[in-house]
Amino acid sequence: xxxxxxxxxxxxxxxxxxxxxxxxxxxxxxxxxxxxxxxxxxxxxxxxxxxxxxxxxxxxxxxxxxxxxxxxxxxxxxxxxxxxxxxxxxxxxxxxxxxxxxxxxxxxxxxxxxxxxxxxxxxxxxxxxxxxxxxxxxxxxxxxxxxxxxxxxxxxxxxxxxxxxxxxxxxxxxxxxxxxxxxxxxxxxxxxxxxxxxxxxxxxxxxxxxxxxxxxxxxxxxxxxxxxxxxxxxxxxxxxxxxxxxxxxxxxxxxxxxxxxxxxxxxxxxxxxxxxxxxxxxxxxxxxxxxxxxxxxxxxxxxxxxxxxxxxxxxxxxxxxxxxxxxxxxxxxxxxxxxxxxxxxxxxxxxxxxxxxxxxxxxxxxxxxxxxxxxxxxxxxxxxxxxxxxxxxxxxxxxxxxxxxxxxxxxxxxxxxxxxxxxxxxxxxxxxxxxxxx
Numbered sequence: 001x002x003x004x005x006x007x008x009x010x011x012x013x014x015x016x017x018x019x020x021x022x023x024x025x026x027x028x029x030x031x032x033x034x035x036x037x038x039x040x041x042x043x044x045x046x047x048x049x050x051x052x053x054x055x056x057x058x059x060x061x062x063x064x065x066x067x068x069x070x071x072x073x074x075x076x077x078x079x080x081x082x083x084x085x086x087x088x089x090x091x092x093x094x095x096x097x098x099x100x101x102x103x104x105x106x107x108x109x110x111x112x113x114x115x116x117x118x119x120x121x122x123x124x125x126x127x128x129x130x131x132x133x134x135x136x137x138x139x140x141x142x143x144x145x146x147x148x149x150x151x152x153x154x155x156x157x158x159x160x161x162x163x164x165x166x167x168x169x170x171x172x173x174x175x176x177x178x179x180x181x182x183x184x185x186x187x188x189x190x191x192x193x194x195x196x197x198x199x200x201x202x203x204x205x206x207x208x209x210x211x212x213x214x215x216x217x218x219x220x221x222x223x224x225x226x227x228x229x230x231x232x233x234x235x236x237x238x239x240x241x242x243x244x245x246x247x248x249x250x251x252x253x254x255x256x257x258x259x260x261x262x263x264x265x266x267x268x269x270x271x272x273x274x275x276x277x278x279x280x281x282x283x284x285x286x287x288x289x290x291x292x293x294x295x296x297x298x299x300x301x302x303x304x305x306x307x308x309x310x311x312x313x314x315x316x317x318x319x320x321x322x323x324x325x326x327x328x329x330x331x332x333x334x335x336x337x338x339x340x341x342x343x344x345x346x347x348x349x350x351x352x353x354x355x356x357x358x359x360x361x362x363x364x365x366x367x368x369x370x371x372x373x374x375x376x377x378x379x380x381x382x383x384x385x386x387x388x389x390x391x392x393x394x395x396x397x398x399x400x401x402x403x404x405x406x407x408x409x410x411x412x413x414x415x416x417x418x419x420x421x422x423x424x425x426x427x428x429x430x431x432x433x434x435x436x437x438x
Contacts, residue, residue: 017306036316036390037083037095037255039264043102045094046087046251047109055245058090065244067092073108076236083314092247102254104233111202112246113237117154117220118198119188120208149198149205154184162238164231165221171231173222175238182218189215199224201234267320274324275301278331286338287427292413293334300330300405304398313397319390326398329373333406336362351418359411366406370399 037044049058049066063086070092074082083095099105158181165174177185188197189211196208199222207224226234279297282290304323313319341358349357373395380392 034312034314035097036314036319036387037097038317038387039315040098041255042079042095042097042099043105044251044253044255045096045106045109045249047092047094047247048250049090049092050246050248052245058245060089062244063090063092066247069113069241069243070094070109070247072240073236076240077105077108079105091250104229106249106252108233108236110247110249111237112243113240114200114202114242115159115222115238116200116203117185117188118149118200119192120196120198121150149200154181154188157242158184159238162235164228164235167221167223170223171226171228172224173226173231173234173238174219175222176219179218182216185218185220186214186216189213201237263317264320267317267324271320271324271327275327278328282331282334288417289334289338289341289410289414292410292417293331293338295413296334296405296409297327297330299409300401301327303405304401307397307401308394311397313393314390316387316390318387319394322391322394323398326395326402329370329399330402330405332369333362333366333402334410336365337406337410352415355411355414355418359407363407366403370403373399 047070049063051058055062067084067086071082071084074084074094074096077096077099079096079099082097083093085093087093094109096105154177158177159175160178162173162175165172192211193214195211197211198208199206207222209221209223222234224230275297279294282293284290286293304326307313308315308323337358339358340361341354344354344357344361345351377392377396377399381389381396384392
């Protein structure tokens with residue numbers, strides 16, 4: 001098998017495989033791609049980090065930790081394909097496609113989620129809870145809570161795992177502590193036996209259960225007459241961890257899914273009309289090469305869509321626009337090649353020689369234009385936000401695949417067509433010469 005037949009075999013396998021990947025398990029149109037916020041609707045939030053007494057300057061490390069915590073909380077909400085990224089030095093963009101309970105999302109994302117366990121001052125041993133005497137391991141006064149409660153040294157950062165458990169008609173969250181937390185918890189509970197222990201979330205008392213026994217198993221049950229939804233929200237923030245600084249939601253915008261649906265439908269119709277007109281022009285003007293370009297364009301479309309599913313690419317309206325634009329660029333590459341081929345035919349070359357010369361002469365122009373486009377895509381992807389990044393990514397994938405289909409697929413398909421004598425007339429290449437050139 002020569003190299004050209006091998007390449008044709010590879011192209012055929014890629015075309016069939018990508019077509020199968022795109023069409024399989026799809027019961028309706030448009031296909032079930034991963035959709036962005038602008039298509040399926042949801043929430044667009046911008047959160048701003050707030051300095052505290054302990055952290056007066058918002059550093060990149062603080063922001064990276066905050067983003068990681070926000071991402072973990074969003075995962076707990078079950079949001080598919082969220083967008084979480086920094087904006088400036090102290091803001092976070094949070095896009096939540098398809099979110100159902102927007103109030104729950106705001107509560108979960110807005111909590112700093114600093115969980116602390118505290119003892120009432122009046123219940124401290126000897127009644128003197130001054131930090132210097134350390135009546136309880138790690139105890140200290142928290143000035144933000146007045147004179148009623150004292151920190152006991154047990155904090156949410158020591159929690160390793162958490163789960164939701166039914167508690168009669170209510171729900172509770174059971175938390176397991178690491179070795180340090182388990183040791184302090186046992187010491188604290190021993191000294192506070194039959195006395196209340198306050199459980200605080202972001203300095204707000206959520207419950208104060210009576211310590212019934214020494215908590216020496218390394219776990220504690222957080223109660224507060226929670227319903228299932230409230231218990232799940234607490235579980236999410238405990239698993240995700242505490243934010244290093246509070247976040248204030250400075251922008252809260254809902255996106256209607258109907259707008260995205262209309263945009264997608266309009267984009268699909270425009271794409272089909274545009275592709276159809278391009279194919280008709282290519283076949284009418286370039287004849288045999290135009291027919292080959294149309295076939296290569298179909299292969300191109302299936303390859304790009306298959307890669308969108310493999311990556312996977314989150315489909316947005318700008319992303320669809322990037323794909324449609326890349327289709328035009330794929331056709332443009334074929335036009336450059338065919339025009340160069342026509343010039344060679346008019347110069348008296350044989351069809352085989354003209355095709356080879358046309359590809360060689362057009363290659364540098366195609367390469368230069370695609371490289372500049374890819375550089376532009378890189379800049380847009382690096383500096384842009386969600387929707388701009390979607391456009392840049394789909395356009396870049398399309399440009400890279402168009403290089404393959406224009407240089408490899410079209411070329412080998414043309415040579416395959418020329419194995420039949422009926423396609424060897426220059427007239428079928430849009431060139432009016434008096435005789436066949438073999």
